[in-house]
Amino acid sequence: MNALARSTLPVLNVLGYVVMMFAATLLVPLAFAVAGDDGAQRSFDIALLITVGCGLALMLATRRFRRELQVRDGFLLVTLVWTVLPTFATLPLLLQLPDLSFTDAYFEAMSGLTATGATALSGLDLLPLSINVWRHLMVWIGGMGILVLVVAILPALGVGGAQAFKAELSGPMKETKLTPRIADTAKALYAIYFVLSFACFLAYRLAGMSWSDAFMHMGSTMGLGGFSSHDASFAYWNSPAIEYVAVIFMTLAGFSFLLHFVAWRQRSLLPYWRDSEARAYVFTLIATVLVISVFLFMQSVYPDWETSFRYALFNAVSVATTTGYSNVDYNLWPIFAPLLMLFVAGFATCAGSTGGGIKMIRAVILIKQARREATRVLHPRSINPVCVGSKVIENNVIFAVLAFMLIYGGAIIWLTFLLLLSGLDVTTAFTAIVACVNNTGPGLNQVGPASNFGVLNEFQTWVCTFAMLLGRLELFAVLVLLTPGFWRR
Numbered sequence: 001m002n003a004l005a006r007s008t009l010p011v012l013n014v015l016g017y018v019v020m021m022f023a024a025t026l027l028v029p030l031a032f033a034v035a036g037d038d039g040a041q042r043s044f045d046i047a048l049l050i051t052v053g054c055g056l057a058l059m060l061a062t063r064r065f066r067r068e069l070q071v072r073d074g075f076l077l078v079t080l081v082w083t084v085l086p087t088f089a090t091l092p093l094l095l096q097l098p099d100l101s102f103t104d105a106y107f108e109a110m111s112g113l114t115a116t117g118a119t120a121l122s123g124l125d126l127l128p129l130s131i132n133v134w135r136h137l138m139v140w141i142g143g144m145g146i147l148v149l150v151v152a153i154l155p156a157l158g159v160g161g162a163q164a165f166k167a168e169l170s171g172p173m174k175e176t177k178l179t180p181r182i183a184d185t186a187k188a189l190y191a192i193y194f195v196l197s198f199a200c201f202l203a204y205r206l207a208g209m210s211w212s213d214a215f216m217h218m219g220s221t222m223g224l225g226g227f228s229s230h231d232a233s234f235a236y237w238n239s240p241a242i243e244y245v246a247v248i249f250m251t252l253a254g255f256s257f258l259l260h261f262v263a264w265r266q267r268s269l270l271p272y273w274r275d276s277e278a279r280a281y282v283f284t285l286i287a288t289v290l291v292i293s294v295f296l297f298m299q300s301v302y303p304d305w306e307t308s309f310r311y312a313l314f315n316a317v318s319v320a321t322t323t324g325y326s327n328v329d330y331n332l333w334p335i336f337a338p339l340l341m342l343f344v345a346g347f348a349t350c351a352g353s354t355g356g357g358i359k360m361i362r363a364v365i366l367i368k369q370a371r372r373e374a375t376r377v378l379h380p381r382s383i384n385p386v387c388v389g390s391k392v393i394e395n396n397v398i399f400a401v402l403a404f405m406l407i408y409g410g411a412i413i414w415l416t417f418l419l420l421l422s423g424l425d426v427t428t429a430f431t432a433i434v435a436c437v438n439n440t441g442p443g444l445n446q447v448g449p450a451s452n453f454g455v456l457n458e459f460q461t462w463v464c465t466f467a468m469l470l471g472r473l474e475l476f477a478v479l480v481l482l483t484p485g486f487w488r489r
Contacts, residue, residue, distance in 0.1 A: 019055030033130035048093035090136020112138030117226025117324035117441035139225030226324025256352030331448030356439025434466035
């Protein structure tokens, strides 16, 4: 057996365990199918058997190669998890919806597990309850997986955001291997995730949602995924109370869960105020909401300020936090407002949240670096370090952020050109890629909030699927596998 196989088999063994754990999550929608007798029980039974069988076979076939994983193995494992699990997640969809193609089913599963929230399905109100539960549960599971990714894998990639956040906080992100300490930190983050999820579930129910809708939208809110059980999304309820609940929990999920962890450990809200990324995040949300509110009111899109503010608040926070809910077809607004929201979605959420995009910490570093270079032009001999909070950001972190931004911009450009080559118009192509790379969900024009990604052909759908994977794993976690050096012994 060659060295490549020996280094890969331990990763496949862990992947087998992950597949087995993923199989257990199918029990939740299966319970809904049995209790509600919605006709989908057989689909989930078969999906569960196939998933358990494959996971068990993979575990047994590679059991003698078990060993502790190193960070290098983690890169491969993370990419495999986010590409293999959607395959199993498609099974209930394909079995229950015979007219659904594998391409659209895989897109839907990838969208759920990457917490993107872009859907290729229509007629959501008519789907069996258990199928809708499964779609939303995937987003919630994806949010949990993102937390492990942030704690255990991304700090070792050297792409700037994680290291800068590590400099801001003491403790949680110091280790770079999959050690017990990392596991303990992940457990603490999961506890916070569970508590906030339960609070969100109760709040939705008290605001007027049914128990099942509250459960489902809790999953897509805390995962910042934006799936809904209704084609009209939040316009289905037309309820300011429900919308305000969503705004609160979308905002909370956009903070770093590591910061929630520190605030809980210190029993204080001061960590939120002291954290420069969190302050920038809140300021960005407030500024975006106010600008769009004023714009909509001044353009007479809505007749009064209260209505303008309501729609601006909900949709701006939803898009900026990369959730993707809507309570109105903002594709019909003057183009400035939806484009501004998509722009903000590229950086608004914090590192360590379940949101997508480049993360606010990288945007802060880029702005401070630009300011330093402007100062250096006037005062070439000045010493002007880049600081985030009270910490000096090392040059290697700044260079990593710049490299990340180069690849981020290049990925959006090239993937957009692929969609243009396939025949899409420029607005649809560009906003579809931006929405997928940033894990936002809806774009504009043909893939706007009143439509879905089901209008795309197979090639276009696979391009968007890859864009979601690339964005969720923060580019480098996928691209590092394509370098020859990774596969050398």
